[in-house]
Amino acid sequence: MSYYKSEHVLEEFYKNLLDYEDPSRIHIPRSDVFYVREAIRQRTGETYTLDHVERAMLLEGHLEPGDCFEPNRKRPGIDSDE
DSSP: OBBBSSSHHHHHHHHHHHTTTTGBBBOOHHHHHHHHHHHHHHHHSSOOOOOHHHHHHHHSSSGGGGSSSTTSSSOOSSTOOO
């Protein structure tokens, strides 16, 4: 099964409901990810993707693998060996 990964979580969710697709195919990050991303933006002016923040929180031990989109896939610029 493939999942959607988007910054437009609600739009994707409702679009899939309207198209009668399976809404469970959409990864909705935990609310903590949204809060942390906004806190970073307010403090630094930098806006990171939800995937970037979620991955960083996973690597720091603030999220469990089951909370994340593709938890075993490494991301350039986030994982230490890349």
